[in-house]
Amino acid sequence: MLKQGIIIQVMNAESRAVLPSSNVAALPSGRVKLEHLGVILAKGPDAAKFLQGQMTQDFVLLEEYGARLTAYCSAKGRMLASFIGFRHAPEEFLLLCSKDLLASTLKRLSMFVLRSKVALIDASDSWAIFGLSGNATLPSDGSLDKPWAKLQVGEKTYINLYPSVGVSRQVCVQPLSAPNAAADPLPLSLWAWGEVRSGVATITAPLVEQFVPQMLNFESVGGVSFKKGCYPGQEVVARSQFRGILKRRAYLAHSNCAMQPGDHVYGPEAELDSESEPAGTVVQAAPSPEGGFDAIVCLKVAAAGEGRLWHRLGGAEPIELLPLPYDLLDDI
Helix, strand or coil: CCCCCEEEECCCHHHHHCCCHHHCCCCCCEEEECCCEEEEEEECCCHHHHHHCCECCCCCCCCCCEEEEEEEECCCCCEEEEEEEEEEECCEEEEEEEHHHHHHHHHHHHCCCCCCCCEEEECHHHEEEEEEEHHHCCCCCCCCCCCCEEEEECCEEEEECCCECCECEEEEEEECCCCCCCCCECCHHHHHHHHHHHCCCCCCHHHCCCCCHHHHCHHHCCCCCCCCCCCCCHHHHHHHHHCCCCCEEEEEEEECCCCCCCCEEECCCCCCCCCCCCCEEEEEEEECCCCCEEEEEEEECCHHHCCEEEECCCCCCEEEEECCCCCCCCCC
8 A cells, every 4th residue: 555655647648748838837037057067177189089988979070069968977878977068179178067976077087088188177166157048048040049059159158958848048158257148037946947847857966877878868869979989888878779678768747745866756556665666766856836846757668657656755746747848769
């Protein structure tokens, strides 16, 4: 018998297709400083080659007007960190990541520099990172309006993100000494909610080594290249893609109860005091402006269609799986 827990009511394909967008709150326009993100600088003649051999995305072919969503994986293909990376100068790259993982990730990456002509530096104290939404984003001429496009304005770098509930979003990376653009302030809690509703997850400390990139849909949002050379865990990542053995995916969910990264989600047969295997994990969560919490959850694909799932914490509040804001990649 289920004791206290959050019940997840899974919507079928038809109900997902007709979910009215009018029921979703809008992400306001504004600008917010993203203190939870840090910056790793990779500089030197071998910087591109080094990142090429460590990340899931292609840095050698990274064009001037592009950025990359990428993952850094263990030899078993499990994500140790995720980054937004871009070329800052011909021999310099900046990598944005969750600050709670920066020190450990930098230490691990530095172990593999060996004789490569590249220096890896924690440059968080030299750069400010801002999140922009709606009218606060920098408009482009239409040729650079896709996710991960990079727009350079003087010493400021603007990178397009996936939109959230139909609202455009960007990150702006600028030197600390650069003047700030005028914009309405955006509460960090609303930015965090917009991040969740974009469906693009960021790896934080509670999630290290839990997922191969496809479990968070990274292959569908530009986070994995299947045409580049070797990197740690490549065989596992490629096998998951080409052999069709992926059994977990990222979903969006809403609950009236609080959720946080690392929390487990269980199937309908489990009890709170049992040793049942979790059906999934909360990856990212934030309060919804309409009440309750929205979250990115990684679930077993089979469990997502079982009708009900529940969360270990909180009361027995029903929640629902929401439609993803992007299509999953069918082939490559």
